[in-house]
Amino acid sequence: MVREQLEARGLHHRRVLEVMGRIPRENFVSGSRSRSPYSVYADIAVPVGRGQTLSQPYMVARMTAELDPEPGSRILEIGTGTGYQTAVLAALAGEVWTVERDPVLAEGARERLSELDVENVRFRFGDGSLGWPEGAPYQGILVTAGAPRIPTPLVAQLDEGGRMVIPVGPPDLQELLLVEVVGGEVRSRVLTECRFVPLVGEAGWASPPA
Numbered sequence: 001m002v003r004e005q006l007e008a009r010g011l012h013h014r015r016v017l018e019v020m021g022r023i024p025r026e027n028f029v030s031g032s033r034s035r036s037p038y039s040v041y042a043d044i045a046v047p048v049g050r051g052q053t054l055s056q057p058y059m060v061a062r063m064t065a066e067l068d069p070e071p072g073s074r075i076l077e078i079g080t081g082t083g084y085q086t087a088v089l090a091a092l093a094g095e096v097w098t099v100e101r102d103p104v105l106a107e108g109a110r111e112r113l114s115e116l117d118v119e120n121v122r123f124r125f126g127d128g129s130l131g132w133p134e135g136a137p138y139q140g141i142l143v144t145a146g147a148p149r150i151p152t153p154l155v156a157q158l159d160e161g162g163r164m165v166i167p168v169g170p171p172d173l174q175e176l177l178l179v180e181v182v183g184g185e186v187r188s189r190v191l192t193e194c195r196f197v198p199l200v201g202e203a204g205w206a207s208p209p210a
């Protein structure tokens, strides 16, 4: 996976590749013990139930590399899902605060990370479009669900010099944005196109798609 899907596409962030080479992706897809490892490590997003997906390995690596979490930093993640991306972030940063709006997914992720003895993660079940103000400011914010626009509460919780990686745009195709606060000014630039499930919440989409 690391060689064929990540390095071959120009991803050379050494720490991200090292971490993704050792975190067992199969632990994050339930029932995967009966699946072939090929499907879990394949170059695709994997359905994980409750209408959600575990992102394609390349997208996890790309987003993490763009966020570039430093050791000791505090990262906010919105959309815990399976907890795979959370585990990748936790291996690189000081602490990860992660928010998921689906209680069943949130609990599953908590159990998986505890099985892997990952201890530097705090979980919250709720609307992550509003962030998690108690932990702010964050040096990095990673959003793994597509937003209609950049949620203002998240920008407010980003540290000076911090980075946010977030998919923004209509439900069928979004732009992956890198948002930075530099000298109090918010700058954003498009990294690539992507397709994520919608960010549903007060500063996101009003309701899940029918």
Ligand code: SAH
Residues within 6 Å of the ligand: 052, 053, 054, 055, 078, 079, 080, 081, 082, 083, 084, 085, 086, 099, 100, 101, 102, 105, 126, 127, 128, 129, 144, 145, 197, 198, 199, 200, 201, 202, 204
């Ligand atoms: N990063 C995940 C995949 C995320 S899929 C992984 O590695 O497995 C997107 C997730 O965002 C879904 O679990 C969905 O329930 C969640 N989500 C959508 N809107 C949300 C919101 N407002 N707050 C928190 N989580 C949200």
